[in-house]
Amino acid sequence: xxxxxxxxxxxxxxxxxxxxxxxxxxxxxxxxxxxxxxxxxxxxxxxxxxxxxxxxxxxxxxxxxxxxxxxxxxxxxxxxxxxxxxxxxxxxxxxxxxxxxxxxxxxxxxxxxxxxxxxxxxxxxxxxxxxxxxxxxxxxxxxxxxxxxxxxxxxxxxxxxxxxxxxxxxxxxxxxxxxxxxxxxxxxxxxxxxxxxxxxxxxxxxxxxxxxxxxxxxxxxxxxxxxxxxxxxxxxxxxx
Numbered sequence: 001x002x003x004x005x006x007x008x009x010x011x012x013x014x015x016x017x018x019x020x021x022x023x024x025x026x027x028x029x030x031x032x033x034x035x036x037x038x039x040x041x042x043x044x045x046x047x048x049x050x051x052x053x054x055x056x057x058x059x060x061x062x063x064x065x066x067x068x069x070x071x072x073x074x075x076x077x078x079x080x081x082x083x084x085x086x087x088x089x090x091x092x093x094x095x096x097x098x099x100x101x102x103x104x105x106x107x108x109x110x111x112x113x114x115x116x117x118x119x120x121x122x123x124x125x126x127x128x129x130x131x132x133x134x135x136x137x138x139x140x141x142x143x144x145x146x147x148x149x150x151x152x153x154x155x156x157x158x159x160x161x162x163x164x165x166x167x168x169x170x171x172x173x174x175x176x177x178x179x180x181x182x183x184x185x186x187x188x189x190x191x192x193x194x195x196x197x198x199x200x201x202x203x204x205x206x207x208x209x210x211x212x213x214x215x216x217x218x219x220x221x222x223x224x225x226x227x228x229x230x231x232x233x234x235x236x237x238x239x240x
Contacts, residue, residue: 055086
């Protein structure tokens with residue numbers, strides 16, 4: 001599909017339902033979900049376990065075929081925790097799984113299909129259950145994980161650092177560093193004195209930002225009609 005044929009009023013109706021779903025159902029999965037959460041297809045997000053908190057202005061994209069998953073495990077001597085800060089972006093297919101603690105700072109961005117786990121889940125010699133094979137993970141503020149990046153147990157990634165697509169991080173990453181590869185190694189340093197725009201900038205005037213999103217939807221939906229949307233669903237044409 002090259003174009004979303006839904007008329008503007010139908011998009012608004014669907015988004016109103018999503019906001020209702022987030023407030024009355026989705027938010028109940030978390031110990032805390034901050035204000036102004038924007039979740040695309042919230043009914044597809046897979047949340048399991050206790051001790052999961054998320055700050056304000058979350059933007060999460062999930063799909064039926066590539067859902068976001070957040071899981072904490074509990075059991076004998078095990079209790080997972082996931083703490084996600086404010087202004088974070090989480091893309092489709094991202095999986096966050098904890099048997100100890102995963103702490104994610106403000107303004108962090110996760111591209112599609114990222115994987116973060118603070119446990120090996122089985123010991124090398126005792127493979128019957130997790131035992132002494134979990135260590136906390138810390139992602140400091142403004143960390144960016146590229147598509148398909150993986151972060152292993154016991155890792156701390158310093159503020160503003162970037163993990164390249166497809167990388168596997170098994171050792172600490174200093175602040176203001178770009179890493180890549182398997183295992184991930186330093187590629188370059190970022191200038192800590194250079195001004196860096198973070199996601200929180202979008203929400204300094206949250207009402208204005210939300211109105212801009214509505215105005216953009218209205219513009220791109222210009223000319224869309226209910227009849228055209230139904231025709232596209234049942235009798236698509238070349239170029240739709």
